[in-house]
Amino acid sequence: MRKLVLTVDDSRVMRRLITGTIEMLGYEPIEAGDGAQAMAVLERRGDEIALVLLDWNMPVMNGFDTLLAIQADPRFRDIPVMMVTTESETQNVVRALQAGAKHYLSKPFSPQDLQTRVMEALGCGF
Numbered sequence: 001m002r003k004l005v006l007t008v009d010d011s012r013v014m015r016r017l018i019t020g021t022i023e024m025l026g027y028e029p030i031e032a033g034d035g036a037q038a039m040a041v042l043e044r045r046g047d048e049i050a051l052v053l054l055d056w057n058m059p060v061m062n063g064f065d066t067l068l069a070i071q072a073d074p075r076f077r078d079i080p081v082m083m084v085t086t087e088s089e090t091q092n093v094v095r096a097l098q099a100g101a102k103h104y105l106s107k108p109f110s111p112q113d114l115q116t117r118v119m120e121a122l123g124c125g126f
Contacts, residue, residue, distance in 0.1 A: 002050035002079075004030050005118070008038040008066065009055040009084070014107070018053060018084065021114045027051075035061030039069055042076050051080050051121055056087035056096075063087075064096060071100040082121045084114070 005027045007018045012033075019029040027050060032038040035058060042049065052070065056063035063085060070076045082103040083096045093104050103121045105113065 002048055004028050004045060004048045005051045005053065006030050006032060006038060006041055006049050007053045007084075008032045008035060008058070008063065009053075010034055010058040011055075014055070017111075018114065021111055021118065025115065025118060034058045035063060035066030035069070038066055042070070042073075042079075046076050046079070049079050051082065051118065053082050053084045053118070054101075056083060056085035056092070064092075064099070067096060067099050067101055080121045080123075082117060084109075 005022045007015050007029060009015050010033050015031045022029040030041060030045065032041050054063045054066060063083060067081055070079065070081055080102040081100065082105060083101045084105045084107065086107045088106040096104060103117050105117045
C-alpha cells in the first residue's frame with residue numbers, strides 16, 4: 001500500500017502546515033520545494049506515493065508544468081494529484097482539472113478542508 005504523500009510547495013511554512021494534516025491521517029509526508037524536485041522524488045519513490053499535493057506558483061518548474069509531466073509519464077499518471085494553491089482563476093482551475101488534477105483546493109484553507117479533500121483524493125470516505 002502506498003503510504004507517502006508528496007507536498008510540493010516553495011513555501012516551507014505551507015509544507016509544514018500540510019505535513020501536520022498528512023501525519024494526522026496516518027500517511028508519511030515527503031516534501032519538495034518545486035516541480036523539478038518533485039519529479040526527482042517521483043523518480044526515486046514514485047511506487048510509494050499515494051498522492052501529490054501541488055502548488056501552482058513556484059520557481060524552477062511550476063505546478064501546472066509538473067502536473068503535465070506527471071500525467072505524461074506512464075509510471076506516475078495513476079498517482080492522484082491535488083492542486084493546493086492561491087491560483088483560483090476559474091480558467092486555471094479548469095485547465096488543471098482537464099490536465100488530470102483530481103481535486104483543487106484554494107489557499108487559504110482550513111485544516112478540516114484539507115483533511116476532507118485529501119481523503120477524497122485518496123478515495124477514502126468518512
